[in-house]
Amino acid sequence: MTVFSADDAGTLLRILRWRRDVRHFHPDPIPEPVLDRLCAAMDCSPSVGNARPWRVIRVEDPALRAALRANFEAANAEARESYRGARAEAYGRLKLAGLDKAPVLLAVFTDMAPEAGERLGRATMSETLRQSTAMAIHTLWLAARVENLGLGMVSILEPQKVKALFGAPDCWEFSALLCIGRSEFDDDTPLLHRTGWQENSATCWQRR
Numbered sequence: 001m002t003v004f005s006a007d008d009a010g011t012l013l014r015i016l017r018w019r020r021d022v023r024h025f026h027p028d029p030i031p032e033p034v035l036d037r038l039c040a041a042m043d044c045s046p047s048v049g050n051a052r053p054w055r056v057i058r059v060e061d062p063a064l065r066a067a068l069r070a071n072f073e074a075a076n077a078e079a080r081e082s083y084r085g086a087r088a089e090a091y092g093r094l095k096l097a098g099l100d101k102a103p104v105l106l107a108v109f110t111d112m113a114p115e116a117g118e119r120l121g122r123a124t125m126s127e128t129l130r131q132s133t134a135m136a137i138h139t140l141w142l143a144a145r146v147e148n149l150g151l152g153m154v155s156i157l158e159p160q161k162v163k164a165l166f167g168a169p170d171c172w173e174f175s176a177l178l179c180i181g182r183s184e185f186d187d188d189t190p191l192l193h194r195t196g197w198q199e200n201s202a203t204c205w206q207r208r
Contacts, residue, residue: 022150
């Protein structure tokens with residue numbers, strides 16, 4: 001097995017600390033070789049039964065981008081209605097998507113019936129397919145950061161409407177819309193922590 005050094009461990013921790021959910025992007029295009037490297041990094045992700053259930057669509061059609069923006073606006077307005085008073089005002093001040101400026105948008109789906117893997121490891125836990133896609137997204141996130149790019153995940157969307165926009169097969173579930181680009185500023189503090197919405201809490205491992 002390959003042995004990594006303390007320096008390697010320190011670098012990984014630094015990447016993890018500086019991995020942020022970015023909302024403010026420069027619109028500068030990303031060179032295609034960089035995107036190829038990000039795709040290759042995603043290929044390194046683990047998956048249940050080696051099923052590799054993530055399905056990624058690069059959104060380039062302006063009309064499709066506009067439709068996704070409209071979907072977000074509607075879902076965001078509905079979400080705001082669930083808050084009251086000061087919390088609703090605070091919600092309204094949050095920037096929750098980078099759809100307007102991010103040069104790259106990726107729509108990620110999970111194939112809930114992939115032929116690959118022949119159901120190994122998921123017969124009793126189908127959610128492991130969704131978990132596999134989540135790990136692929138996180139792998140992409142770290143790879144983007146190493147390329148000095150930011151990534152933001154948009155989750156305030158109506159999944160079935162997004163699925164319809166792409167004409168996705170019935171067995172595909174919408175997982176996330178990812179915005180990728182160069183960040184307008186660098187910060188190792190999560191946006192929601194910095195704005196006072198929700199501070200980061202330390203992980204606590206229980207023993208039994």
